Amino acid sequence: MSRWFQHPCSKSASRFILFALQIAVLASANDWTLLSPQGNAGARSGHTMVWDTDEDDGGFWLFGGGNSNNNKLYFYNAASNKWTQKALGPAVQTRPAARYGHSAVWDPTARTMYVFAGTTADSAGNTFDDLHRYDVQLDSFSELTGTAGRSMHTAVWDSTSDRMIVFGGLDDMLNKLDSLAEYDRATDSWSSPAAVGPVARDGHVAVWDPATGSMLMCCGASSAATLSDLWSYNGAWSQLAPSGSITARSYASAVWDPQAGALLGFAGSGGSKLNSLFLYSASANSWSEYTETGPPALNRGAVAWDPVNGRLYAFGGYDENQGLLDSLWRLDASHTSMASTSSSTSAPETATTTTTTLTTSTVSSTDHAKHGFINLHILYLYDCVCHISRRNESHNYI
Template identity: 30%
Template sequence: MVANGPGRRQDQSMVWDPDTSSALMFGGHASNTFQYFNDLWQFHWPLRSWAELQPDFPGPSPRFGHSAVWDVVSRTMLILGGTHVSETYGDMWAYESTRNRWTLWLSSEGPGPRVYHTAVWDPLRRAMLAFGGERGVDILAELHYFSFVSRAWWPLTTGLGPRSKHTASWDAAARSMLVFGGWDGQTYLASLQRYDANSDRWAEVTAAGTVPWPRGGHAAAWDPASASVLVVGGVQNRSDTLSFSDDFFSFSVLTGFWNELGPGAPGATADLPPGPSPRASSSMVFDTASPASLLFGGFNGSYLGETWRYVMTPTAPTPTVRCQLGQPCLPEGTDAGNLNMDNLWLKTSCQNYQGLPPLDGSRLFVEPDSYQLCSCGGSSDCILAQDHTVPVGRFIAEGPYANQSALCYIGWKCTVPVWMGVGISTNDSLIARNDCQKMLASTYTLAVTINESANAFSLDVGMIDSAGTAEVVELCWCPFSHSCDSAEDGLICFWPIIVVMLTDFQVTALRLHIQCPPGQYELEGACQLCPADQYCPGGLATLFFF
């Protein structure tokens, strides 16, 4: 606990700056005493002290129930939305800490006014994902994506249900957002949902262990070392009785279990000092260097202004192994967290009966996704997949998703608006083939450029040769982390012809259907002009008479 900090309040925002080991806290309210805040404070952990900052230029108006994220590259805090008295905001503000100034970024181009929503930060794409919240009497299920670089918004797949006063935590290793609890307009929730940013899909998460009671207005943070969501406090619905909570929970993505932490946990020793009193609407951040969580403020019938710190038990980082599709995969040493890969099975879940092919150094061909590395439970001979039920690490299979396709017209410029996968990049390589795995050549030579597009990628295929024929072309992928034309590929010599066998390009990124354009029709593989008295929609379609 620290004295001489910000005034007592609730519904403020807080972010963590790892470069200075500091928390930045903004806004909040103590409306029962007619106080609405737009002050900005910094808690400096090395000095154990708070200091109010005085930025240049006026900043956001007083507000609460807004969201905040931190961009570590530019050391900028982004503020979105919030409310004050009868007005709900949809504006976005940026606080540039290196220049100590506020700037209004977007006043109307965003997803609209909202309060009690959440926002997480994707450091890989330098993007904010804002989910849920309230607008007037409506509880929202919208998910929106904001690019820091382009300063543009895009809508993403709507959530599985509306909720506000929930929490959202970002799992950077899997590029996924974990949403817990909240209020759906009728009841408090205890469900845990996962949004996979790579595939733009939502899913319910099945959890075991000591599952928290339904609640809203709780605080949460992400512990990357243990791959866990930390949840504290909130208003809980315990057997149809509402109360403020002081519970402190951890959900492990690796094991799928909830565990209670802190002095109130089962089996906690009596010498542990007491934790924060029951409360809701506080804010919490996580310091990975310590590692520790930092909690400030809240409400439990009275407004609170305390600063609390919970130090986690030191733990080795969860081993996270990455391999790329189509490339040899045999992780070892530090790449595998010093795990002995010979004794592990790869599964979608360690509780599953079946396992995936072993990582024996052969080329990897599985569905791109996040998997579990499973060790033997010790109750069997440890020979079969079903013997391995203990999760010890995570495995990320990187590459483009299967079964993606697009249509291009002969003689036209071609752009594929959406191309998706796990761990793919604008620096990856794509070549055209008739068949990627069989390494069969195509009649087309395409110079494909990969561009970022919202939460996915787009492909600029260029102009399709007007002298080309209708066919299905496979775009074959190789990640930029590999040479893609290495000596391993080799040269096969059929004198006087030398054939380059690009064995690194065996993964199909997308099937490109190249067809005759509208106004033409295909006849024996060639495009023909449409007769004046007939209609030709293009592609494989035949003539239509008027």
């Protein structure tokens, strides 16, 4: 007769392993690579990027941004390292007006991108209230039903309910917002949920966690301070209290890594411009932050996540001298993606190998705190693995 033993880490061990592997990869030096793609999308800030797994074996769609407030659409092909301008010819007339500070979300089922609102200037009276959908197959935009305008907000795509969830930002008079707006794809209509939650803000980040069916939102700027708080929304708001901390920041960018169950963010402004990475592990309920050699300190850039190869792409933004950037960087975190394909029986071996690599490496003084955090997580994993191994020697399990 088989029986189960419940170790405290058993439910989340695999997620912890993925998170630890992700941190281990990000912690190694020189993980950022400056790319030199064919073509040129042009320097910009306040633009949007969404990843499309199916187009040309994977790449991201780039729209808009502050560079004469352009409204050009580009696709970056990761395999060929090439920019290609899209929505040309007659489709040019369908493109949304030039803007920045807008939002864009990707509907993977319909293979469409939704572009909402934004602005043309950092002054009152220039805010858009329109919604546009880009259809990859048609290579053209169509305008849908809009709602009250805003800029510097966030939007995520709820893949469970086929809806877009918008939060915060600035209204047309530059008042900070704490309101939600939800767009329903099936009915082409908007609703305004009355949910009490975070303080009004702009320049925050938000991602969708399909595993829990919730939006994670953090950071930004309120009327009183730059923020680092973290909230979850799934019809109601809940403030989370993770261990660890990150630098309060606004105008950063972030993605969701579904394999590791983690929010991965980059850069922003926190007193001065930043170039640090920050991660939130949902299973560990924990923050971590560190800086690697790579992109300069910047804000108002954009990032996209390649879930197949475990890579983060960062493009554009403002540097410390308010210069517009046109550089494209890639952070290779492929071990995360590789680990996600491993079975549960192979996870202990992977975790042990990672622990050996980290504990035998030479850690510089500047990386001491970062590697200390990593090793705490790895040692916890190692303890879990050893406990499970000892358990299996004494009992029979299904």
